[in-house]
Amino acid sequence: MKKTLLLITGTILAAMMAFSQGTITIDASKQYQTIEGLGGFGPDNGVTDAFVKHVVDILGCTAFRMATPPDFINSAANLTSGTINASSSGMAANVSFANKVKAKGQQLIISTTWTPPAWMKQNNCECQKWGGICCNSPCGTYNCPDTTNYLKTSEFANYGKYLDLYCKDFKTKTGFDVYALCIQNEPMFNEPYGSALLYAPRFAAAMRTIGARFAADPALSGIKFYGGEHMCTYAGNNGGQGDNSKYIPYLMDDASTRQYMHAFAVHGYVDGMSLDIGSSGDWASFASKTEGYGKKMWMTETGFASSKWSDYMNSGKGIFLALKYGHVSLWTYWVLFDQIYADGVPDGRTAVAKQFFRFIRPGAVQVDATDNTSNMISMAFKKGSDWTILILNANTSEQTITLSQAAGTTLP
The missing domain is CATH 3.20.20.80 (Glycosidases)
Structure with a gap:
């Protein structure tokens, strides 16, 4: 099982882990397209x-x-x-x-x-x-x-x-x-x-x-x-x-x-x-x-x-x-x-x-991802037990976020 968090910002483009302030809520019960x-x-x-x-x-x-x-x-x-x-x-x-x-x-x-x-x-x-x-x-x-x-x-x-x-x-x-x-x-x-x-x-x-x-x-x-x-x-x-x-x-x-x-x-x-x-x-x-x-x-x-x-x-x-x-x-x-x-x-x-x-x-399926930070959007994909979460940060400064799981969703 693995989790990948990708952060795209105006000053840095890198795969990285981010924690704390600001929340992204993942709800795997709401599924969209299969890639x-x-x-x-x-x-x-x-x-x-x-x-x-x-x-x-x-x-x-x-x-x-x-x-x-x-x-x-x-x-x-x-x-x-x-x-x-x-x-x-x-x-x-x-x-x-x-x-x-x-x-x-x-x-x-x-x-x-x-x-x-x-x-x-x-x-x-x-x-x-x-x-x-x-x-x-x-x-x-x-x-x-x-x-x-x-x-x-x-x-x-x-x-x-x-x-x-x-x-x-x-x-x-x-x-x-x-x-x-x-x-x-x-x-x-x-x-x-x-x-x-x-x-x-x-x-x-x-x-x-x-x-x-x-x-x-x-x-x-x-x-x-x-x-x-x-x-x-x-x-x-x-x-x-x-x-x-x-x-x-x-x-x-x-x-x-x-x-x-x-x-x-x-x-x-x-x-x-x-x-x-x-x-x-x-x-x-x-x-x-x-x-x-x-x-x-x-x-x-x-x-x-x-x-x-x-x-x-x-x-x-x-x-x-x-x-x-x-x-x-x-x-x-x-x-x-x-x-x-x-x-x-x-x-x-x-x-x-x-x-x-x-x-x-x-084979990855997009699931629902919502966030509460302005000028930032997120999306999440799940394939089996693997997760990929992407964040696009359009702010001019770094943002810290917390991942939250909706009822019935289990993140790694």
């Missing part, structure tokens, strides 16, 4: 043994996200015949990374599509198209006015077959299944890299076609689906930008689509690039909606601000709010090779991430 995994995007900028050791052994990652490659099958004729592209660099990177983390006992990998194959799309391009130029066009970085950057409705069934063959080939080469798929990354706007528009009504229609295919195949029926990976506000996912942004109504409220969804997933950005830590109320709305349908809540991409300690603290607050109030069961950072890895040199982002990744493990 599936915490981590980030894995196969990027090369897959070295040193990198894998860092993210698994040092950071403590237990969930990894990767990109479903758009060149796994490179023509309609090859899809018909089931001929895969043996030269797909994206598939090679995914398989290499998966086998390396598998060797370290980790097998929770989710896979998001940034773009379907170009030959399935109206613009015949893997990303936004402008002035006849595919990707990196002179119109600007984001949101070129390309209304043709989308998966054709006539290709929904073929796209389902494409994902079918991708998942089966992945298992053949790794020995385990992809844990879950998202059929489109950030589906509301064009991007200069792999992207496609898949507005909420069409996202749901595609999801029903693909979900039905997977559910009917015993080799695929255990693979889960998540989405829509739009930005992180509740209003923004509930029609804040019109019918096209109604991902909650179309993916959660509609039972015919919801049956195929394991989790509703969002991204922690304001605009696709700038960090959005969210708010307790917003996250609580997500939790209420998903739990009302017996579904999970995920946060599958965000960045950590990087210039100063206050930015690192905001990043820590973002994870804290998602877990405590959003009851998020799977949380993945953007590219782990980014400064969370930092070529093996730890920095503030490494320190922030470790406080969560290393100590909140798969």
Whole structure:
């Protein structure tokens, strides 16, 4: 039996024991989400043994996200015949990374599509198209006015077959299944890299076609689906930008689509690039909606601000709010090779991430934690006889606390 108490403050970030003034009351009779995994995007900028050791052994990652490659099958004729592209660099990177983390006992990998194959799309391009130029066009970085950057409705069934063959080939080469798929990354706007528009009504229609295919195949029926990976506000996912942004109504409220969804997933950005830590109320709305349908809540991409300690603290607050109030069961950072890895040199982002990744493990259940100290929030997790209690102290001075147990709760 062990108890871990983690204290995050504006002046220190360390695992430590704290006692006396101020009280946190733990009530194990009130239980929330069960953690599936915490981590980030894995196969990027090369897959070295040193990198894998860092993210698994040092950071403590237990969930990894990767990109479903758009060149796994490179023509309609090859899809018909089931001929895969043996030269797909994206598939090679995914398989290499998966086998390396598998060797370290980790097998929770989710896979998001940034773009379907170009030959399935109206613009015949893997990303936004402008002035006849595919990707990196002179119109600007984001949101070129390309209304043709989308998966054709006539290709929904073929796209389902494409994902079918991708998942089966992945298992053949790794020995385990992809844990879950998202059929489109950030589906509301064009991007200069792999992207496609898949507005909420069409996202749901595609999801029903693909979900039905997977559910009917015993080799695929255990693979889960998540989405829509739009930005992180509740209003923004509930029609804040019109019918096209109604991902909650179309993916959660509609039972015919919801049956195929394991989790509703969002991204922690304001605009696709700038960090959005969210708010307790917003996250609580997500939790209420998903739990009302017996579904999970995920946060599958965000960045950590990087210039100063206050930015690192905001990043820590973002994870804290998602877990405590959003009851998020799977949380993945953007590219782990980014400064969370930092070529093996730890920095503030490494320190922030470790406080969560290393100590909140798969299978841990969040239980109720309340405190009576201003500018401080706490949360607690229990797995068997092991406890992890986290405290975020937003005060400018150290705080001392006493742990209290509610009736029926026994702390070590």
